[in-house]
Amino acid sequence: MYQGMLPKTGIGLAAGGMTLSLLNLVWIGIAIAVVGGALITLSKFGPRIAVEPVPIGVSGSRFRLTVNGEQLSLRRGQHRR
Amino acid sequence: MAAGTHTRLPGQRIPGQQTRRVVPGEHRLRIAAVVPAYNEGDAIAATIASLHRQTRRPDLVVVVPNNCTDHTAEAARQAGAYVISYPGHNPDKKAGAINFALDRIEPYLGDPWNWAVLIMDADTTLSPGFLQTAAANLTSGVGGVGGTFAGRDCHSVLGYLQRMEYHRYGQVAKRLGHRAFVLTGTGTLFSYGALLDVRRQRREGTLLPHGRSFYDTHSLTEDNELTFALQACGYRVLSPAGMWATTDVMETVPKLVGQRERWYLGALRNIAQYGRLMPFHMRWTYWRQQAGLFLSAVVAAVYLIALAASLAVYGAVDLRWYWAVPSLLLLAERVVSVWPMGWRARVYAALFLPEQLYTLLLTFIYAKAFAKFVRGDKGAWVAT
Numbered sequence: 001m002y003q004g005m006l007p008k009t010g011i012g013l014a015a016g017g018m019t020l021s022l023l024n025l026v027w028i029g030i031a032i033a034v035v036g037g038a039l040i041t042l043s044k045f046g047p048r049i050a051v052e053p054v055p056i057g058v059s060g061s062r063f064r065l066t067v068n069g070e071q072l073s074l075r076r077g078q079h080r081r
Numbered sequence: 082m083a084a085g086t087h088t089r090l091p092g093q094r095i096p097g098q099q100t101r102r103v104v105p106g107e108h109r110l111r112i113a114a115v116v117p118a119y120n121e122g123d124a125i126a127a128t129i130a131s132l133h134r135q136t137r138r139p140d141l142v143v144v145v146p147n148n149c150t151d152h153t154a155e156a157a158r159q160a161g162a163y164v165i166s167y168p169g170h171n172p173d174k175k176a177g178a179i180n181f182a183l184d185r186i187e188p189y190l191g192d193p194w195n196w197a198v199l200i201m202d203a204d205t206t207l208s209p210g211f212l213q214t215a216a217a218n219l220t221s222g223v224g225g226v227g228g229t230f231a232g233r234d235c236h237s238v239l240g241y242l243q244r245m246e247y248h249r250y251g252q253v254a255k256r257l258g259h260r261a262f263v264l265t266g267t268g269t270l271f272s273y274g275a276l277l278d279v280r281r282q283r284r285e286g287t288l289l290p291h292g293r294s295f296y297d298t299h300s301l302t303e304d305n306e307l308t309f310a311l312q313a314c315g316y317r318v319l320s321p322a323g324m325w326a327t328t329d330v331m332e333t334v335p336k337l338v339g340q341r342e343r344w345y346l347g348a349l350r351n352i353a354q355y356g357r358l359m360p361f362h363m364r365w366t367y368w369r370q371q372a373g374l375f376l377s378a379v380v381a382a383v384y385l386i387a388l389a390a391s392l393a394v395y396g397a398v399d400l401r402w403y404w405a406v407p408s409l410l411l412l413a414e415r416v417v418s419v420w421p422m423g424w425r426a427r428v429y430a431a432l433f434l435p436e437q438l439y440t441l442l443l444t445f446i447y448a449k450a451f452a453k454f455v456r457g458d459k460g461a462w463v464a465t
Contacts, residue, residue, distance in 0.1 A: 030387070033380065038407040041414045048256040053362040058288070058315035061362040069258025 110216050111196050112270070113186060114139040116162070117178035118203035122151040129160040131206035132199075137213035139199060143186060147171040147178040153203075175266070176296035176303040183276070183295050193274035201268040201326070205230075208325035215270035215324060224275035224316025225308070227264035228326035229254060238429070239337065240330040242439045245419050245426050252418060254320045261320035262370070264311070266304035268326035272316075279310045288314055290354055300354075301460050302347030309355055312363050338446055345374070345450035346460045353454075374447050381444045408433075 048068050053061035065072045114132055118125055125144060132142055144157035147167035154164050165185055171177050179200060190196045197219055199212065207228065215226040229251040232244030254261065264271075276295050283292030289310050290297075300306040308318055331337035352359075352367055359367070391398050412433055419426035429435050453460060 030383070034404075034407050038410050041407070041410050044414050044418070053365050055312075055315070055317075055360065055362050059313070059360040061360055061365075066258070068256050069260055 109195075110219065111141075111191075112137075112139040112199055112212060112216065113141040113143065113190065113196065113273075114199040114201065115143050115145065115179055115182045115186075116157075116201055116203050117145045117147060117175050117182070118149065118153045118157065119147060119175070119178075120149050120151045120153060121203035122149075122153045122156045124204045125153055125157045125162075126160040127206055128201070128203050129157065129162050133161065134209050135207065135212045136210050137216055139212065141186070143182055144203070145178045145182040147181075148174075173298035176298045176300065179296050179303075180294040180298065190273060193277050194272070196273035198271045198273050198276060199268070200266065200271065202266055202328060205267045205326050205328045207268050208323070208327075211268065211324045211326070212270065214321055218319050218321050219270055219272055222315075222317055223272065223319055224279075224311035224314070225261075225264040225269050225271045225318050226324070227261045227270075227308075227318065227320045228268040228324040229320055229322075230265055230267045230326045230328050232330040233327050235330050235332060237332045238435060239334065239439070240332045241425065241429065242435060243330040243337075245422065245429065245436070246439075248422055248426070249418050251322075255322060259319050259321045261308065261318040262366070263302075263305050264308045264318050264320075265326065267328045268324070269304070271311075275311060275314070275316050278314055278316075279307070282314050283310070288358070290358065300347060300351055301343050302351065305344075305348055306351045306354075309351055309359065309363070309367075313355065313358055313360065334442070337442070338449075341443060341446045342450045342453075343460060345447050346453055346458075349450065349454040350459075375451065377440075378444050378448045378451070381441060382448075 048066075050066050051063055052066055054064045054066070054071060056062050116125070116128060121128070129142060129144070132139055142162040144153070144162040144164050145167060146153040146157065146164065148171050154166055158164050165182050167178050167181055171181075173180070183198070197216065199215075201207065211228060215228075218226045230247050231251075232240060232247050235241060235244070279289070280293075280295050282289045283294070283297075286292075295307075296303045297306045297310075311318055331340050348367075349371065352371060355363075357364075388398065412431065415430040415433070415436060416427055419430050
């Protein structure tokens with residue numbers, strides 16, 4: 001009977017430990033999310049720089065570097081004119 | 082395939098194909114304004130007056146009273162609009178009224194690439210330069226040029242928080258190179274040729290989900306759906322600076338819940354309906370937007386649960402000074418982003434709590450809409 005209970009106790013302890021570990025990870029996760037959020041907030045004070053897909057043709061897309069939504073290559077072209 | 086029949090394969094399309102041909106000096110863009118109206122007898126005269134005040138006035142103003150029980154039609158006629166009343170009951174609400182009017186005026190419009198159609202709400206007024214800016218931006222390849230909505234003057238805190246939200250939306254558009262997320266139903270100038278193209282593509286069902294008319298009458302957010310349709314057909318959608326559409330704000334919580342639940346659920350259903358018909362660049366924008374909203378809801382729930390658990394277990398929340406740094410950064414961003422609106426906006430932003438509660442309310446509404454979406458609830462279109 002007692003032998004039979006040991007694995008169950010072990011499973012219980014393991015699950016409890018994992019839960020506690022998970023809880024610890026949650027706080028790490030929250031800390032990472034806060035730092036990430038702070039960086040996103042900080043980026044709003046400057047121009048929006050992104051690598052994002054821009055439409056090519058009717059349904060095609062290509063990743064391009066954009067500044068405030070405008071493709072960098074097009075911006076350079078406009079400045080040269 | 083039966084003898085004598087053939088499947089029409091869609092031809093290769095190029096960007097800007099069949100959009101407005103710009104031939105300087107030969108053609109002047111003509112504008113037809115279409116205003117669907119449901120019991121707007123008290124507001125419609127101001128709406129039409131704002132069209133007459135435009136620096137670039139529309140060539141035709143059509144008001145479409147539908148399901149009205151008030152004097153909307155008489156008020157519109159007296160204000161100088163051409164009135165096309167929807168006959169009998171209109172089951173398809175606003176989208177049905179616009180489709181009806183566009184079908185009725187179709188024989189009277191000439192070359193579609195020389196016509197543009199302004200679709201606007203009956204409780205909205207446009208800034209005087211709205212149409213001039215829109216017409217200047219409706220160039221080759223552009224399907225629609227939408228306004229940036231601004232909330233009307235109001236006394237309630239809830240209404241003012243919406244005005245602040247709309248103001249920030251305008252700043253987001255600026256940072257996106259004036260690309261529109263949604264061509265707003267409050268006021269958008271469409272290329273008429275692009276609208277006809279959308280109708281044709283709906284009927285063919287190759288680039289777009291099957292449909293019959295210009296607007297999708299099954300969508301809860303018909304303006305969002307039409308924005309998807311134009312982009313899926315290869316048109317650009319813009320929201321330039323200076324095009325203000327002043328519209329109503331919801332001054333009570335139940336009204337705000339009704340409006341936003343429809344917006345959130347409508348957007349989710351539209352995205353699901355389009356699926357992979359959306360080109361990748363569209364999925365990148367709209368799926369990520371939904372992922373962001375979902376993440377916000379999850380973070381809010383985790384935050385509230387963690388706060389409650391901390392209070393229940395420890396009886397207090399252990400605060401450290403360094404946790405205040407991100408909050409101060411967020412506070413600064415909130416205040417700076419509404420600075421041009423004046424003191425009232427700055428004070429609300431600086432108080433922090435009103436905006437956080439407002440955000441929490443929006444997150445709750447989103448969670449409610451998401452649950453409805455998962456359950457397959459279709460929701461109902463309600464005028465707000």
